[in-house]
Every structure is written in C-alpha cells, then in structure tokens.
Amino acid sequence: QLQLQESGPGLVKPSETLSLTCTVSGGSISSSGYYWVWVRQPPGKGLEWIGSINYSGKIYYNSPLKSRVTISVDTSKNQFSLKVTSVTAADTAVYYCARLWQTAGGNYFDNWGQGTLVTVSS
Amino acid sequence: IVLTQSPGTLSLSPGERATLSCRASQSVSSSSLAWYQQKPGQAPRLLIYGASSRATGIPDRFSGSGSGTDFTLTISRLEPEDFAMYYCQQYGSFGQGTKLEIK
Numbered sequence: 001q002l003q004l005q006e007s008g009p010g011l012v013k014p015s016e017t018l019s020l021t022c023t024v025s026g027g028s029i030s031s032s033g034y035y036w037v038w039v040r041q042p043p044g045k046g047l048e049w050i051g052s053i054n055y056s057g058k059i060y061y062n063s064p065l066k067s068r069v070t071i072s073v074d075t076s077k078n079q080f081s082l083k084v085t086s087v088t089a090a091d092t093a094v095y096y097c098a099r100l101w102q103t104a105g106g107n108y109f110d111n112w113g114q115g116t117l118v119t120v121s122s
Numbered sequence: 123i124v125l126t127q128s129p130g131t132l133s134l135s136p137g138e139r140a141t142l143s144c145r146a147s148q149s150v151s152s153s154s155l156a157w158y159q160q161k162p163g164q165a166p167r168l169l170i171y172g173a174s175s176r177a178t179g180i181p182d183r184f185s186g187s188g189s190g191t192d193f194t195l196t197i198s199r200l201e202p203e204d205f206a207m208y209y210c211q212q213y214g215s216f217g218q219g220t221k222l223e224i225k
Contacts (some may be wrong), residue, residue, distance in 0.1 A: 046209065046216055046217070046218045047209055049215075096165055096166075098165075101171075103153070103171075104153075105151060105153025105154055106153050106171065106172065106212070107154075107213055108177075108211075109166065110168050110171075110177065113165065114164075
C-alpha cells in the first residue's frame with residue numbers, strides 16, 4: 001500500500017526558505033505514469049497545486065509561485081522535496097505531498113500524505 | 123481554467139440526495155474532471171475521475187456526470203460520514219469547494 005509522508009520544520013521565519021521532504025513507501029517513485037506533487041491549503045481555505053515532478057526530473061510549476069519554488073527528486077531515497085524561498089505569512093498552510101496519476105484523459109491526485117502545517121512567523 | 127463550485131454550503135439530512143455543481147470557465151474534456159472529498163484534519167481523497175468513474179473503494183452512492191463546462195457530483199443517499207468538503211479538479215486547478223453540512 002502506497003504511503004507518503006511529509007517532513008520538515010513546522011515554523012519558518014519571514015523571508016527565509018521553507019523546505020519539506022516527502023518520503024514514499026510501499027511503491028517506487030520511479031514508476032512510470034505518475035508525477036509527484038506538492039499541494040498546499042491555507043487555514044480554512046481551498047487547495048492550491050504548487051508543482052509536479054516525475055522520476056526523470058521533468059517539472060511543472062504553478063505560475064504564480066514559479067519564481068520562488070523548487071521541486072526536486074531523489075530516486076535513490078524514494079523522496080522528493082519542496083523549497084519555497086522568501087516566505088511570507090501568506091505561505092502559511094498545510095502542505096501535502098501527493099501522487100499524480102497520469103492518464104490519457106487527465107491527471108488525478110490519487111494518493112496523499114497526511115499533510116504538515118507550516119507556519120511563517122517570527 | 124477557473125472552476126466554480128456551487129453552492130458554497132449545502133445543508134441536508136442523512137438519507138437525502140445531494141447534488142453538487144462544478145462549472146468550468148471554458149469547455150474541458152470530461153475525462154479530465156475529478157472530485158475529492160476532504161474531512162476536517164484529513165487529506166483530500168479521490169472520489170471520482172474522468173467525470174464519472176469511481177475511484178477504488180468509493181461506494182456506489184457517489185456518482186459523477188457532466189460534460190463541457192458543467193459537471194455534477196451526486197450522493198444518492200447521504201450517510202453521516204459523507205458530510206465534508208468537496209472539491210472538483212481539472213489538471214492544476216481546483217474549485218473553491220462545497221461544504222456539505224448536516225441540517
């Protein structure tokens with residue numbers, strides 16, 4: 001059974017860099033047909049896709065965040081990571097890692113981590 | 123593409139039928155539309171993909187339909203565990219959600 005687990009600091013100071021890692025177990029991050037993604041959800045608000053990466057390093061970012069976001073993958077550790085630079089209070093959110101299932105018709109987030117709350121505050 | 127869900131909040135009783143709407147700002151392929159359920163403190167869960175296919179383990183009281191710009195999630199007979207937030211999704215876009223609450 002595939003499991004995803006986010007890890008990283010729960011508190012980040014304004015202007016600093018938010019760094020999170022997602023560890024995938026019960027399956028290989030190198031499986032074809034899937035991307036690995038980060039999604040965030042500010043408290044009491046909706047879902048926002050941040051970006052996606054596959055095992056070969058092909059990356060897509062959500063345009064509004066693109067200048068501050070870096071997603072990377074480490075297939076040897078079955079992990080992928082997120083960095084968001086120059087954070088502000090607006091980056092406070094629950095951050096989810098998830099698997100994106102690619103089909104001929106569409107892409108679906110079919111497995112999710114439990115999420116980790118990251119608060120930006122001094 | 124902007125996805126707009128309605129209503130924002132739906133108040134119903136267990137046993138009733140729920141109809142949730144998702145409207146796209148332009149026509150989309152029905153095979154690209156998905157629905158998710160999210161309960162408080164939990165991650166979203168994939169319910170419906172390709173507009174009408176149920177994900178693994180999803181009860182058959184959940185059904186999806188629609189095409190073009192208008193899509194619907196229907197819960198035929200509400201169970202207590204169905205009261206939650208529901209989101210539609212198309213590629214990198216999510217709707218703002220519909221809260222299904224107990225009346």
